[in-house]
Amino acid sequence: MKQDAHSPAISAPTSQPFSSGPVSSGPVSSGLRIDIDNLDEAEVRLQQLHLYVDNHQHDRLLAPMLALITGSVLSIWVTWQVAALWMLVAFLITRNYLRVYNNFKQADPEAADVVKWERRIATAHGMHMLHWGGLCIWAWQPGVFENHIFIAMIVLGLMCATTAMSSPSYRLFIRDMAPVVIIGCARPLFEEGLLYHAMSALSVCFSILMVNVGLQIHRNLLRMLCLQQERRQLITELENMATTDALTGVSNRRAFIQCASEEINRSRRYEHPLSLLMIDIDHFKKVNDTFGHAMGDEVIKQVAQMIERDCRHNDRLARFGGEEFAVLLPESEICLAELTAERIRQRIESTEIIKEGQEVRVTISVGVAELSATDQHIDRLLDVADKRLYQAKNNGRNRVETA
Structure with a gap:
């Protein structure tokens, strides 16, 4: 039936088609499944991706500043050339993922394109997380406790920032958190002494806490997005009921x-x-x-x-x-x-x-x-x-x- 046979002024806007199954934020446990029927999962994932990108827009100012401070402190233990090279790479990676974010916002993609954009963003921001998490490997100075405390602070800061900023998207949150958690928890085990083993155990406990907090934030945001989509669907249905003849589908x-x-x-x-x-x-x-x-x-x-x-x-x-x-x-x-x-x-x-x-x-x-x-x-x-x-x-x- 031709929609344009009715006036655009009197026809309710059509929304994305709704699936009949429950919305899930990803391949997560049944405890994370939001049992709300008649919602479009791709549309919800797209909204999650928008929230994720909006949260990381703060990196435009903070990421270069943090890289500059971190590189300056690292020059205490490594040569200034190595520290400068690390800062330069950090600036380039930050610029790259911010460019991907801007392209995403300008493209204003449809829900059907959400998987493609998730992969692009995951790749761009994943390089950022690996670059910072890599400090635990190449910048770690055996036997220098001050160095270990400094790197541990960076790892904990990365975990906290990832929990707060990446939680809207389950898939991206897990991908961002995984390298930092694995490297941060495993690196102290290569040092001898009970203190380093305790540091590793503390990192594991803190990681579990941060992951659970991030997933709880994700669940709350997902419920909010699902309720918003239900509200839009209800408004659309009410508008259709007010302007459309139920039997024929034409205007009333x-x-x-x-x-x-x-x-x-x-x-x-x-x-x-x-x-x-x-x-x-x-x-x-x-x-x-x-x-x-x-x-x-x-x-x-x-x-x-x-x-x-x-x-x-x-x-x-x-x-x-x-x-x-x-x-x-x-x-x-x-x-x-x-x-x-x-x-x-x-x-x-x-x-x-x-x-x-x-x-x-x-x-x-x-x-x-x-x-x-x-x-x-x-x-x-x-x-x-x-x-x-x-x-x-x-x-x-x-x-x-x-x-």
Whole structure:
């Protein structure tokens, strides 16, 4: 069915299609599954990715500053050339993932592209995490306790920052946290002494705490996003109920009147022609009495489809009630509207409607009216078209009347 047969002003916006299954934030345990039906998982993941990128926009100022301070302190234990090279690489990696973030925001991707962007962002920011986590390997100075404390502070800071900033996306949170946790917990074990073993055990406990905190933040954000999507879906459904006829899917009378009033104002402002068709199914009560109301409903639905098939892109179709329809024809003088009405009448007359083995043919009567220079409101146009509709019925039905 053509959506544009209705006015954009009176049709509710269509949302992304909703899946029937529950939304899951990723391959996580059943405790993390958010059991909310009828939500689009890809759309939720896209919103999570937007939150993730928004959180990391602060790196624009903080990451270079932290790299400069860290490299300066590292020069105490390594040569200044090595420290400078590390800072340069840190600046380049930061610039690269910030560029990916900006591209993501500018692209404003659809939900279908979320996996592609997750991979790009995971690769770009993963290099950043590996670069900083690598300090535990190459910058670690055996036997220098001050060096070990400094690197441990960096690792703990990375864990805290990742927990706060990466938690919106489960997949990216795990990928960001994994290298830091593994390297940070394992490196002290290569030193001798109970103190270093205690440091490793403390890192493990702190890592478990940070991962659990991050996952709890993720769960709360996921619930919030799911509730927001449910709210948008409900609003869309309510708007559709307010403007759409439930049986045929075309606009209802209320929405048509609102749209027609706007079209009349536009036609008068620019002095463009405007016509209206009032259509009624002939002897519809006989269809209901003979074949039942189920067949009657089927007739109404198929008649609406046939009318819409002969409407142009910018025509407005509505079910006015019962077996009566109205079609607004912008940019149409009465002669063109008469041709459209006759084409619709012939199509319906020649079409056999079949439901559950029952067959029926129906005809329609049509009244046509054109907006005059003195018309101010839709009521007068409706009144003229309605009178011509009843004139068509009085003259034998299955006909179009224009005067």
